Amino acid sequence: MDLRTVDLRAGPRLDADGCVLRAFRDDDVPLVLAASADPSITRVTTVPPCADEYAARTWIRLQHARVVDGVGLPFAIADAVTDEALGQVGLWFSGVGAGRARVGYWVPAAHRGRGITRRALRALCPWAFEGGVERLELYVEPHNLASHHVAEGAGFHWEGLLRAWETVGAQRRDMVMYSRLPSDPATPWRATPRASNASGPSPARGR
Numbered sequence: 001m002d003l004r005t006v007d008l009r010a011g012p013r014l015d016a017d018g019c020v021l022r023a024f025r026d027d028d029v030p031l032v033l034a035a036s037a038d039p040s041i042t043r044v045t046t047v048p049p050c051a052d053e054y055a056a057r058t059w060i061r062l063q064h065a066r067v068v069d070g071v072g073l074p075f076a077i078a079d080a081v082t083d084e085a086l087g088q089v090g091l092w093f094s095g096v097g098a099g100r101a102r103v104g105y106w107v108p109a110a111h112r113g114r115g116i117t118r119r120a121l122r123a124l125c126p127w128a129f130e131g132g133v134e135r136l137e138l139y140v141e142p143h144n145l146a147s148h149h150v151a152e153g154a155g156f157h158w159e160g161l162l163r164a165w166e167t168v169g170a171q172r173r174d175m176v177m178y179s180r181l182p183s184d185p186a187t188p189w190r191a192t193p194r195a196s197n198a199s200g201p202s203p204a205r206g207r
């Protein structure tokens with residue numbers, strides 16, 4: 001399987017323990033509208049703020065174009081029973097070297113705190129490794145504690161702090177680099193306990 005040529009709209013549908021990962025569809029507009037109203041999502045993604053239905057549909061079409069262009073594989077995280085879209089998780093290939101892929105995700109506030117993102121990530125990683133990815137990378141702002149929990153809960157390892165790594169909004173921001181390799185266990189990663197602050201891994205937090 002070559003991930004850069006996968007046709008997401010023809011499948012696959014990945015099982016994520018109560019959720020599925022599938023291609024975005026036109027009727028996922030309500031999810032995009034909810035994300036568009038959430039500044040914590042629009043500041044770090046391509047979802048436009050204050051979108052109307054037209055802008056939401058345009059964003060969904062952009063996701064399909066990104067697959068065709070080989071930029072990445074954006075999946076909707078959907079309820080396994082109702083198929084309602086609850087969030088997004090994606091693999092991105094642009095700007096990263098051969099054999100590597102970057103992971104990104106968001107879930108609007110109404111669906112947070114139910115483990116949706118962690119389960120989506122746990123389903124996505126083995127599929128990406130089967131598709132030949134040799135290293136998954138994840139960049140998380142130091143203050144984004146929910147995302148640190150998600151990353152570590154899905155077996156990603158904290159590697160270090162990248163200072164002024166990326167422009168977010170109008171400012172250069174530090175990013176914590178996480179990675180997961182095919183040989184890493186799928187179980188939650190436990191940091192070596194040390195000072196809990198923005199420049200070092202969060203301790204195991206009781207896990």
Ligand SMILES: CC(C)(COP(=O)(O)OP(=O)(O)OC[C@H]1O[C@@H](n2cnc3c(N)ncnc32)[C@H](O)[C@@H]1OP(=O)(O)O)[C@@H](O)C(=O)NCCC(=O)NCCS
Binds near residue numbers: 111141145149
């Ligand atoms: C990050 C995000 C995707 C998490 O989504 P979610 O579906 O709520 O995630 P989950 O329910 O799988 O896990 C959330 C974890 O964070 C913890 N958490 C949530 N808010 C927290 C906070 N303010 N402080 C500390 N921990 C927090 C939860 O307890 C849970 O941890 P646990 O699994 O160890 O119990 C969501 O908050 C979001 O979309 N944020 C805005 C966009 C974003 O930041 N994307 C990631 C960019 S790197």
